[in-house]
Amino acid sequence: MKGLQQTGMVAVWILTIGMSLLAICYTMIIPFLPVYLLELGVEQEGLALWSGLTFSISFFVAAVMAPIWGRLADRHGKKLMAIRAGILIGVSYLMAAFVQDAFQLLLVRAFQGFANGFMPAAMTMVSLSVPKERVGTAMGIFQMGLVLGNTVGPFTGGLTELAVGMRPVFLVAGITLFIVTAAVAIFVKEPIVETEIPVQVSSFMDDLREAKRNRVLIHILALYFVVQSAMLMLQSIVAIYVGDLKGSMEGAAMLAGSILSGGGVMGMITTNLWAAYGQRKGYFKGISYALLGTGMVLILQSLPFGLWWFGALQLLIGVFIVGIFPSLGSAMTVNTDPSVRGRVFGLATTAQQLGNMMGPLFASLVATYFGISYVFSVAGLGMIIIGYVVLKVYGQRPNIQE
Template identity: 85%
Template sequence: MKGLQQTGMVAVWILTIGMSLLAICYTMIIPFLPVYLLELGVEQEQLALWSGLSFSISFFIAAIMAPVWGRLADQHGKKLMAIRAGILIGLSYLWSAFVQDEYQFLLVRAFQGFANGFMPAAMTMVSLSVPKERVGTAMGIFQMGLVLGNTVGPLTGGLTELAVGMRPVFMVAGITLFIVTAAIAIFVKEPQMESETPVKTTSFSEDLQAAKQNKVLLHILGLYFLVQAVMLMLQPIVAIYVGELKGSMEGAAMLAGSILSGGGVMGMIMTNVWAAYGQRRGYFRVISYGLMGTGTVLLLQSLPFGLWWFGVLQLLIGVFIVGIFPSLGSAMTVNTDPSVRGRVFGLATTSQQLGNMIGPLFASIVATYWGTSYVFLVAGIGMMIIGYLVLKIHGNRPNIQYI
């Protein structure tokens, strides 16, 4: 048993390193899509609209495909789905380096949505590689890798964009994805499930009906949607907001990357603290505290007092937000059977991607008609309300399995 646990933790660490590199590639690119759209010739007054479209189309298609990839993961293996996603995402990054206008880029983003699925496959393998009582620790390690990637990526992308433009960033990201995929194919084994329940072939509607029978799971899926929608309101406009505070878009990408990386450093420090607290006091309590803390800081960031104000507050966001998603994943793990874990994470990905789709579109409307700072105001209030409701409904719920 001890040997199996050690093997499981080796898989957790390999997947964590892979996810960290994937996050670096992702955050080298995503915060700077508005900058790339400017390079492609989009006019400044149309930038918020095209940023919202470029974000949302990928997430819309990913939301449709996530349950499909989840069912295939349960039937044919999570490792196979991770390899499939890694190859296709790598190809999409390489394709992005050669587009000539915003319409071609929109097609690439649509293909990226189709290719999506690496993270839920990796998270499913992590959750199945360790005993249930160690899920919080494993998810914390995985989140630490994710935060590390989110820390390094924006700064790397910003510096590269300043030096040579965005196209080389896409090429580096594509090659890195191929290397990560090869490492997982060689070194990670398909995890064995503890459940005696056989894997069944089900439709998306049947998966939804099953989720409706598990009220806790249904609430978790709703939280994935709401939290992701609020957070993705911010990603398309961070570089724009930094440019407004700075007074010019020149060098805004590098500056935004540096500020985002600072928040990531604080997140790395707090990851294991939140994971340990969640295992002792309950995952939902961590989720509520993380939401309310993040919302409060976003509310303060909406006040345009300058770059120093914005940057210091970004450090505090890193402290709070890092506890939310691993706790959601851990809460979902202890409330589902391993035989349907891939489909459950697929449903969670669908919820996230729908939130990813709605958030940028809503943000583009708010930014276009009221101003960029109001996006932070609305996001902050939304986070605080959601956090309060989580604390009120689930704050005292222990980490036991509810079916």
């Protein structure tokens, strides 16, 4: 048994390193898509709209495909789905390096949405590689890898964009994805699913009907959607907001990347504290406090007092926001059967991708009609309300039910 646990933790660490590299590639690119659109000839007046479309189309396609990939993962293996996603995402990054206009980038982003699925497959393997009572620890380690990637990526992407433009960033990301995929294929074994419930062939509607019988799962999926919407509202406009505070878009990508990386450093320091807290006191309690703290700081960030104010508060954002998703993943793990874990994470990914799609669109509307700073206040208020509701409804719920 001890040997199996050690083998499981080896898989957790390999997947964490792979996810960290994937996150670096992602955050080297995503916050700076508006800058790339400017390089491709989009006028400043239409930048918010094109940014919203370019962000959202990938997430819409990914939302459609996520439950399909989740079911295939349950039937044919999570490792196979991770390899499939890694290869296709790498190809999509290489394609993005050679686009000539905004419409071509839009098509490539749609293909990226089709290719998506590495993260839910990796999270599923992590959740199945350790005993249920250690899920919080494993998810905390995995989240640490994500936070590390989110820390290094923006700074690296901003620095590269400043030096040579965005195209080389896509090339590096594509090659990195191929290396990560090869490592997973060679070193990670398919986890053994211990359950008395056989894996069944089901449709997306079957999965939804099954999920409706699990009230807690439905609420977790709703949380994934709402939180991801709020986060992508911010991510799609942060470079533009930094440019506004600075008074010019020149060097805004580098500055935005540095600010985001600072928040990532604080998140990396505190991620295991959140994981330990959730494992001891309850994952939902951890979720609620992380949401409340994030929301309050976002409202403070909406006050346009300058770059130093925004940057300092971003450090505090990193402390709170890192506590949300590992606790959500852990709460979902302890409230679902291992035999449907792939499909459940597929549904969670669909909820996230729908949030990813709606967030940038909503942000572009708020920014266009009210101003960019209002995006932060709207997102912050939403997180405070949701955090309060979670605390009232599930704040006393234990992780493992008797």
